[in-house]
Amino acid sequence: MEKGSFISRLFTLIGLVLLQVLFLNRINLFGYVTPLFYIWMIARFDSSMSRTSILLWAFFLGLSIDIFSGTPGLNAAAATLVAMFQPGIVKLFVPLDRHDVLLPCSASMGGRQFAGYLLLITALHHTVYFILLSIPLGDWTVLVLKVVFSTLLTFLFMLVAESVTGRSVPKH
Amino acid sequence: MRTLLDFLVKHSYVFLFILLEVLSLVLLFGFNDRQNEAFMTSANSMSGTLFEWRTDVGQYFSLKKENDALVEENVRLHNLLIEKTDSQTVRMMGTLSSDNVIAARVVDNSVRKDDNYITINKGRRDGISQGMGVYSAQGVVGVIMAAGRSYSIILPVLNGNTSISCKVKDHDSFGFLEWGGGDPYVAQIKDMPYHADIQAGDTIVTTGFSSVFPQDIPVGIVKDVEHARNGYTLRVNVNLAVDMSDLRWVYVHTRTADPEIEELYNLIND
Numbered sequence: 001m002e003k004g005s006f007i008s009r010l011f012t013l014i015g016l017v018l019l020q021v022l023f024l025n026r027i028n029l030f031g032y033v034t035p036l037f038y039i040w041m042i043a044r045f046d047s048s049m050s051r052t053s054i055l056l057w058a059f060f061l062g063l064s065i066d067i068f069s070g071t072p073g074l075n076a077a078a079a080t081l082v083a084m085f086q087p088g089i090v091k092l093f094v095p096l097d098r099h100d101v102l103l104p105c106s107a108s109m110g111g112r113q114f115a116g117y118l119l120l121i122t123a124l125h126h127t128v129y130f131i132l133l134s135i136p137l138g139d140w141t142v143l144v145l146k147v148v149f150s151t152l153l154t155f156l157f158m159l160v161a162e163s164v165t166g167r168s169v170p171k172h
Numbered sequence: 173m174r175t176l177l178d179f180l181v182k183h184s185y186v187f188l189f190i191l192l193e194v195l196s197l198v199l200l201f202g203f204n205d206r207q208n209e210a211f212m213t214s215a216n217s218m219s220g221t222l223f224e225w226r227t228d229v230g231q232y233f234s235l236k237k238e239n240d241a242l243v244e245e246n247v248r249l250h251n252l253l254i255e256k257t258d259s260q261t262v263r264m265m266g267t268l269s270s271d272n273v274i275a276a277r278v279v280d281n282s283v284r285k286d287d288n289y290i291t292i293n294k295g296r297r298d299g300i301s302q303g304m305g306v307y308s309a310q311g312v313v314g315v316i317m318a319a320g321r322s323y324s325i326i327l328p329v330l331n332g333n334t335s336i337s338c339k340v341k342d343h344d345s346f347g348f349l350e351w352g353g354g355d356p357y358v359a360q361i362k363d364m365p366y367h368a369d370i371q372a373g374d375t376i377v378t379t380g381f382s383s384v385f386p387q388d389i390p391v392g393i394v395k396d397v398e399h400a401r402n403g404y405t406l407r408v409n410v411n412l413a414v415d416m417s418d419l420r421w422v423y424v425h426t427r428t429a430d431p432e433i434e435e436l437y438n439l440i441n442d
Contacts, residue, residue, distance in 0.1 A: 021219070022226055028284040051185035059192045066199070068219040070289070073199030080192045132200060 009041075013061050016041050021068035024157075032142070033149040036126065037157040038065055038075075042083050043121050046103040047090065058083030071133075078129040082121060089124075093117045106162055118158050119151070126151045220323035223279040224293055231420070238420060245309040274298055274424045276306075279323070283330055283356040283417045290326040292422060295319050303384060305425040311390035311413030312336060312349075312378060313422050324424075329359055330416050338391045340368065341375040349376070349391060349410065356416055358395060361408040368406060372396050376410050385425055 020038040028034055042058050062079030066072050090104055093113040106114040130146045137143065231238070276298075280291035294300050296319045306313045306326050314328035315336070327334050330351050338361065339346035345368035347361040364370060374394040380387030392410040400407045 021222070026282070028282070052188055055185060055188050055192060059196070062196070068222060070219075071200075073196040073201075077193055077196035077200060080189065080196060084189045 009057060012041055013057070013064065016061070017064045017068065020065055025069055027153075029149075029153070032146050033153055035150065035153040035157050036075075036129065037154055037161070039079060039082060039122065039125050039154070040158055040161055042079060042086055042125075043118055043158070044104055045083070045086055046101055047087065048101045051087065054083045054086060055080060058086075074129065074132055077132060078125050081128050082125045085124065086121065089117060089120055092120075105165075114162070115159070118162075119155055122154050122158070123147070123151045126154065220279060220291060220293065220320065223291060224277075227277065227279045234420075241309065241420075248309075274300060274426055276300075276324075276422055276424055278419045278422060281416070281419055286353050287332050288328055288330040288356075288416070289317070290314065290328050290416075290419065290422075292324050292326060292424075293322070294424065295322040295324050297322050299426055300324050300424055305378075305385035305389075306422050307385065307389050307425065308414050308419060308422045310415070311392065312338075312385065313414055313416070313419065315384060316424065326422075328416060329412060329414075330356055336385070336391070337379045337381050338376050339379045340370055340394075341377045341388070343368070343370075343374075345370065346379050346381075347408070357412055359392070359410050359412055361410060362400065362405070364397075364406040364408050366399075366404055366406060370394060370397055370406065370408060376408075 016038040020036070024035050024037055038061060041061055042054075045054050045057070058079040059076055062074075062076035065075040065079075069075070090102065093116055094102060094109055102108055104114065104117060108114075109117065126147050130143055130150070131137070134143050134146075274294055276292040276294035278290055279293050280289075282288045282290075290306075290313070292306075300316060300319045302316055302319055304316045306316060306328075312329060314326040314331070314334060316324050317327040318325045329336065329349065332351065332353065334349075334351065336349045337346060338349050345365055347364040349359050349361050351359040361376070372394050376391040376394060378385040378387060378389045378391060390413040392412040395409040395411045398407045398409070
């Protein structure tokens with residue numbers, strides 16, 4: 001991997017961890033709904049990255065969140081799982097014959113496909129996250145509510161992030 | 173053999189995935205040891221420093237409010253000094269002397285979860301250890317759950333695992349204060365004896381039985397009283413004296429239980 005992209009990824013990681021633990025973790029609407037926006041980083045991994053480095057970045061992203069949230073292993077487990085399936089999920093939403101490097105965003109994938117991709121990634125992550133958080137599993141309705149509404153809130157944050165970064169990044 | 177090796181190399185990321193997941197799950201389900209709690213919770217010095225920095229920045233915006241609170245407390249303490257009529261006052265002053273109390277600043281706090289925790293900026297280095305009582309100028313806050321080197325975690329009243337022995341002021345009826353989630357301003361005493369003469373508006377204070385807390389630290393004011401389902405006890409709803417969502421400074425009561433009493437309790441529990 002290039003040195004430049006390593007450093008820029010490192011800054012992205014630090015920025016997202018700070019945003020998550022200083023501000024977003026404090027949001028707890030109705031005692032159920034917390035946005036876990038940090039997975040934005042995983043959603044934006046481009047197709048030139050090796051599977052190994054995707055997994056490692058996601059694991060350390062999750063672990064950093066855990067260290068500051070008092071939840072050892074919880075975010076690391078959920079983030080690593082999403083990173084395992086991220087390349088596959090991208091392929092669900094783009095034409096099969098593309099071989100160029102693809103950075104997931106609305107410009108490269110198309111707005112509707114990108115939204116669907118984000119929603120699927122977020123739903124997968126939040127389902128794993130809240131199941132692990134709620135063990136031993138008790139109340140299924142509460143669990144489903146937490147997953148659904150937190151997914152929607154995180155998705156909303158991602159749309160905002162896309163509308164902000166989408167303009168500043170030149171189209172490929 | 174060659175193809176097998178090729179296959180393994182090509183799919184090495186699968187093994188990495190399994191390794192990372194196992195590692196995460198060991199972290200998640202293996203940390204039951206109380207001693208380790210402080211490490212991965214916000215009592216570790218890295219997150220403690222980060223949260224303290226956030227508090228530092230945030231505090232500039234509430235300096236006036238904080239000043240007012242300090243002035244208010246000064247007035248209260250002055251009044252206590254001037255009155256100084258009964259033994260209770262003397263005892264109250266005793267608890268505020270520097271031998272028994274460590275002032276600490278809240279660096280992280282939550283009130284909206286099912287189980288809330290508070291992080292403060294004092295730890296083992298400052299003489300804090302597990303089981304010490306914590307209160308603010310307004311009243312009872314909670315008990316130290318884990319002490320890191322320079323930060324500690326409080327198990328506050330707003331946590332399902334907290335139980336604080338308390339009584340009606342100037343009465344002998346006592347019970348245990350617990351919190352069942354929901355409203356962060358109201359907690360319950362579930363096992364008050366049926367014959368206890370208790371009414372809305374009565375003041376609830378600590379008993380001082382376990383010496384985790386000094387005697388007569390305010391807990392709250394009785395909101396209403398219900399009959400428990402079993403018909404033998406009362407369920408008392410208490411408006412908490414402390415607004416947990418607006419905590420800045422707390423006092424840690426460092427005089428822990430008499431070792432002999434502690435030993436007896438341990439004997440019973442074993």
